[in-house]
Amino acid sequence: MDEHSIDKAPDAAADWPDQIYSLLKTHNITQVALVPDAGHSRLIRRCLADNEMTVVTLTTEEEGIALLQGAWLGGAKGVLLMQSSGVGNCINMLSLSTMHRCPLPMLVTMRGDFGEFNPAQVPMGNATQTVLEAMGTLVRRADTPEDIAPTVNATIRLAFNTFRPTATLIGQRVLGAKTFGKD
Amino acid sequence: MLAASGKLDRRELTRALLADRGEMLVIAGLGAPAWDITAIGDCAENLPLWGGMGGAAMIGLGLALAQPKRKVLVITGDGEMLMGIGALATIAVQKPANLSIVVQDNEHYGETGMQETATRHGVDLVMMAKGAGITNTMFVTKPDEVPTLHKAIHAGQGPFFAVAKIDATSKPLVLPPREGALLQARMREAVMGPAAHHQL
Numbered sequence: 001m002d003e004h005s006i007d008k009a010p011d012a013a014a015d016w017p018d019q020i021y022s023l024l025k026t027h028n029i030t031q032v033a034l035v036p037d038a039g040h041s042r043l044i045r046r047c048l049a050d051n052e053m054t055v056v057t058l059t060t061e062e063e064g065i066a067l068l069q070g071a072w073l074g075g076a077k078g079v080l081l082m083q084s085s086g087v088g089n090c091i092n093m094l095s096l097s098t099m100h101r102c103p104l105p106m107l108v109t110m111r112g113d114f115g116e117f118n119p120a121q122v123p124m125g126n127a128t129q130t131v132l133e134a135m136g137t138l139v140r141r142a143d144t145p146e147d148i149a150p151t152v153n154a155t156i157r158l159a160f161n162t163f164r165p166t167a168t169l170i171g172q173r174v175l176g177a178k179t180f181g182k183d
Numbered sequence: 184m185l186a187a188s189g190k191l192d193r194r195e196l197t198r199a200l201l202a203d204r205g206e207m208l209v210i211a212g213l214g215a216p217a218w219d220i221t222a223i224g225d226c227a228e229n230l231p232l233w234g235g236m237g238g239a240a241m242i243g244l245g246l247a248l249a250q251p252k253r254k255v256l257v258i259t260g261d262g263e264m265l266m267g268i269g270a271l272a273t274i275a276v277q278k279p280a281n282l283s284i285v286v287q288d289n290e291h292y293g294e295t296g297m298q299e300t301a302t303r304h305g306v307d308l309v310m311m312a313k314g315a316g317i318t319n320t321m322f323v324t325k326p327d328e329v330p331t332l333h334k335a336i337h338a339g340q341g342p343f344f345a346v347a348k349i350d351a352t353s354k355p356l357v358l359p360p361r362e363g364a365l366l367q368a369r370m371r372e373a374v375m376g377p378a379a380h381h382q383l
Contacts, residue, residue: 030249031245031248031249054248054277056244056248056273056277057273057276058269058273059269059270059272059273060269062237062238062267063238063241063267063269063270063273064241065235065238066235066237066238066239066240066241066242066245066267066270067241067242067244067245067273068245069235069238069242069245070210070241070242070243070244070245070246070247070248070249071245071246071248071249072245072249072367072371073208073230073242073245073246073249073367073370073371073374074208074245074246074247074248074249074250074253074374075249075250075371075374075375075379076245076248076249078245092234092235092236093235093237093238095234095235096234096235096238096242099233099234099235099363099364100363100364100366100367101363101364101367102367
């Protein structure tokens with residue numbers, strides 16, 4: 001990751017992105033919809049390198065809700081990766097998943113959540129869980145590295161076993177907040 | 184197939200596009216396109232949308248990627264396509280050969296009082312699709328172009344994108360089922376058989 005990048009990627013020693021990738025394989029996830037986030041950068045690289053996965057880079061996160069509705073109609077399982085700010089872009093489109101009872105697991109890396117530097121990230125980061133729950137999504141948080149894989153596993157299982165939108169919020173505390181030496 | 188205005192009649196156009204559809208799966212954008220496909224004949228291979236405005240083309244993409252051997256057609260309106268216009272870029276990059284999108288362009292928001300859309304003021308959706316990188320496109324205004332359009336959506340040389348300029352007059356409402364779980368489950372069963380309802 002570029003040291004001048006404003007987002008922060010997981011430390012090289014962290015293995016939770018690889019654990020998430022393994023879970024996507026275990027659950028036969030074949031469509032990975034995303035708007036990139038630094039927190040998901042290693043997971044995205046793993047998915048791009050996998051010929052059994054179709055990675056769809058979206059112009060806006062709400063496209064992912066519709067894409068995975070189509071995937072499920074055709075018998076394929078998908079997951080939506082995004083940053084907390086992208087959750088705001090999804091609000092009305094989440095009605096698709098609720099109305100049709102479409103399984104929709106979302107893995108959200110949080111900004112504006114814990115020691116944030118950028119004021120623009122705070123309003124949506126603060127509202128992410130409320131917004132998802134207001135639209136009928138079952139939300140669980142993971143705020144330590146060891147919590148991430150079990151929570152993601154539960155989120156994927158809950159979506160496909162009970163036919164609804166679900167989300168894991170990966171806390172900024174896990175990723176760390178960049179301060180540019182201005183703290 | 185022409186209305187009094189000299190433009191294509193939306194329901195006759197839909198009837199022509201869905202003739203001899205075989206196993207083609209059809210997603211219809213909310214409002215008049217959903218009523219149109221239902222008027223021609225409601226069936227399990229149809230997903231008429233009641234909401235999710237801006238999402239029709241992307242549902243088509245997810246379905247086309249999941250079922251590369253089935254033809255997928257998205258029929259939607261100009262307002263719905265404009266709301267999710269970024270999907271043209273996403274679809275162009277994925278290049279699904281089995282996906283076609285036909286915009287029935289009446290240049291108005293028909294369900295809300297016939298307010299003008301951007302296409303009424305010269306916005307060219309075909310040019311936007313081309314700009315995104317979708318090379319297989321058509322712009323249709325006349326009945327004698329419709330057989331070529333029908334051939335194109337069945338050809339499997341997508342992604343294919345077309346705009347058909349249609350008469351703006353609203354047609355009698357022909358409403359599809361409103362139960363979303365039913366609409367989803369019946370299409371899944373049409374694609375996968377009874378196994379669709381069991382654990383993947």
